Amino acid sequence: MAELRHGLSIGVERHGKDDFFVVLRVVGTLTHADYERMVPVLEGAIAGVKDPDIYxxxxxxxxxxxxxxxxWDDLKLGIKHGRHFEKVAVVGKPGWQEWMTRFADWFTPADARFFIDRQDALEWLGD
Incomplete structure (x- = not known):
């Protein structure tokens, strides 16, 4: 029997007055419960900042x-905070993850790009 793996980790760092660097890692299936844990962390970090920029x-x-x-939770998050996301770097596997990133780039104000290499993604976020 295969072992079911699931997890979500989120880290938020503030850089300067209005810039926030968020690292999100998902294992397994992303769930509603994950959003219930993740969204308050993000909203708590940017609370009180008039126009935060999120990378x-x-x-x-x-x-x-x-x-x-x-x-649905992702759509609601995008509607509420989408204008705050400046860049979204997605590190994953070619295929549906890459396709979903390109799709999101068309429909969100953020510049979203797909990467296979984490270091390449970090360098792009820092540009």
Whole structure:
């Protein structure tokens, strides 16, 4: 029997007055419960900042998929805070993860790019 792996980690660093660097790593299936834990961390970090700029590194190399409700949560997060995301670097595997990143880039104000190499993603975020 295969072992079920699931997890989410998020880290937020503030750089200067209004810039926030967020690192997100997802293992297994992204769930509604993950968003219930993740969104308050993000919102707590940017609370009180009039116009925060968020730079996100999302490591989805071990992501298997999304619950339908998690996709809805992602849409709600995008509607509420999408204008604050400046760059989104997605590190993952070629295929559906790359396609989803390109799709998101068309429909979000953030500049979203897909990377296979984490270091390349970090360098792009820092430009």
């Amino acid at each position: 996100l590194l999302a490591d989805v190399t071990e992501l298997d998929g999304f619950e339908a409700r998690a996709m």
